[in-house]
Amino acid sequence: MQTGLFSTRLLRAHGMGRADVRRALATGALRRVRRGWYCLPSAAPEVVIAAQAGGRLTCLAALKSQGAWTLDSAGLHVRVADGVSVLHQPGVRIHWTPNRVGPGVDSVEEALATAIACVDFRALVVAVDSLANRGILAPVRLQAVLGVTPRGRRVLAVHDPQAESGIETLIRLALRRHRVRARSQVVIPGVGRVDFLIGDRLVIEADGYDWHGDRAAFERDRERDRELVRRGYVVIRASYRQVMSNLDDVVSAALDVIRRREHRWRAIHRTQLSESGCLIDLSSTKWRIPES
Template sequence: MMLLDALARCDGVAHVETLRELGVPPWVAGAAVRTGLVRRPRRGWVATASADLALFAAASAGGRVGCATAARRHGLWVLDEPGLHLSIPHHSGHARPPADAIVHWRGREWRQGHALVDPVATVLRDLADCLSVEAALCVVDSALNSGAITLGELERLLSDTRRGARLLPLVDPLAESGFETLVRYRLLVAGILARSQVHVDGIGRLDLLVGDRLVIECDGRAHHDDPLARARDRERDLLLTARGYLVIRLDIRQILRDWPLTLAVIRDLVARGQHLWRAAGLRSGG
């Protein structure tokens, strides 16, 4: 039971040295393997039958979970996760990653250790070149906003990556959700500038503001499922409308599935000048 408890703290997969640090002698792990209580993904590692599949694959291949797969495990906002990403050193003997895994091969920069997830810095460097620009930007903004990395650190980190020069000018540490980043970036691609987290006295911060008065709020799934949050949103929308703001509240479907229609509506409003006080016949939203 002591072994299983220790493995549970490691999501079901751990090196024998990690288990030793948790109070489990190596002979206990060895005996458990021989009796079939646990399995051995690779020499020096043990895992439960219900172990995390990504971590088990990483341990089996002599590597770590990396890129988009690791980003989610670090609590960063990931738009999509196209398959299992693994980080594996070239010198890993007989490495056999799953056939459908996306492998980031390592050279001299590989550092030994018993961690099964790449550090944030490595993750951000990888995904900057691996994912699409909009998907990578969502993760990078999330890392900045959460404090996982500073803007200065990010600039140094991405300066020599293939896409770093393109990605860095797009980042916004103020973005509070991946959906905000996604909408802001897609609008920018369409030639529409949206500012993040603009403060309105007496109301608070807006997700995005286009021009003077076009407010775009981006609701995630958790937010949508919270009735109190929805009630607060309706009150905010009324107060903003009373001041002359034009409010569009987007849900996940409108951002991900129905984006062409969403963009068409926003484009039409901008084309008619509805995002400006003067064009709307209003003086100020104060």
Template sequence: MDVVETLVRHGGVAPVALLAARGCSSAQVRGAVRRGQVFHPRRGWIALPEADPMLVSAARSGGRVTCVSALALMMVHTPGSPVTHLRVPTTARRLPSTPATIHRSDVGRPEDPIVDGIDVALSIAVRCLSRDDAVAVLDSVVNLRLLRRSEVVDVLAELPQCYRDYAGLIDGGAQSGIETRFRLGCRALNLPLRSQVPIGGVGRVDFVIGDRLVVEVDGRETHAPATAFAADRRRDLALKERGYLVLRLTYAQVMYEWPRVAALLRSLVARQEHRWAARHRRAGLVEL
């Protein structure tokens, strides 16, 4: 097996033990080093000259990229982190010179890739993040079909009870972290909420509270393309034609103005505006 080809397949950085397990001999590795095709960022590790600096830094620390940093590479929704999250052995003394969040753990084997697999990364992330952020990550993993819900539950089963309880909060239908945040906020308010609800002539909406209060939660982007803006307004018009009450919230409103949003939702529910009424039936908006 070619050393460079093997490294390319594993992200450009790998432990020598992994190369050996893939059939690369010590002589092949030494030859690639002599030719300048690869280098040793640390004893026992090999990297391509053009490898991602984050991965090279992880190798120099003798660790693996893990937690939200690993999950982000898998396109999982994460809250983001200004520094790389690294998993190092519990006895590690040589830590990275660049800022990093260090997770000490002895899981894994010497031949494991530089980026932790999803099971390990997810287990560490659940313990690292707040409950809401952790549930958003779990939702995303299921939504992207990286793991089945039952497999996520198996990961949680290895953790303390406080984290195992997250299993009851997972909704693989959530298409963004902000949807998870909104759902958990409504759960805390004990609102009758359904997610990803199909409505005839309109399609799926993010949420329906009760019978007719539709809530659409926009993503982080502040300037949606004109075509998306127009499509959203067409949907809003179609929903209102059918008697639905439509509330469209921005990312900032859910994240930073939740008390105001919660007060509005409680007020609408208290006035029974989330339920079909006799006037809607008289207008033919509700099928009898």
């Protein structure tokens, strides 16, 4: 991973002497990070802060820098070798290690191993779901890192590589605490994939942060919602903000539907849907909604 950090030794290896470094500093082509270390102006701020502190980016911050969806509340975590002089900064947590480490960013495996012993369970599952879904870490490597500790094995038991965003993971875990099984990324003919299907007909859709402000996506989602309702589904749509700040209300709405047994097809639904063209598989009592 390119970090934009350079040691004095590396600069010399590329032919830059002291005079060259001084000129680069004077023109702004390089910035001094700490003794013996420099960075490009384009270097990621979190990597520079970690280097200034005396170590390298690790834990969730390192996973995020390499493409994983993570919760933002964990702050900046830095792995520092024992005995190194540390510059303490607000919001920076130090992870001491007996191994010699230089500035930069931990590998995905190293950062994940640190996170297992550091962050809360929800945040850990969110990160692992994302690593798996985005192909950042292969299943065999996830197994190798997580399988060596009881906590890691708990994460393996509940993680879902189909989760496309952290808010989907948070919803799934919250439902799981209430012993509600939600199937993720279920394809409904004539509609497409839905984020969650509970029982026969309760759909939960999570609007990710990237979706915010996309008018075309907004209109498409409402068209999908109408089509789902037309086909007899109950739809709960939750925004990024609602999941992050008021997840209990989202889950409560789903639980209310379940308590009323409205997540299951009933006789009246069967009659109405049959009349509208829905097909019943009598051998399995499952419904197949035909294509439009």
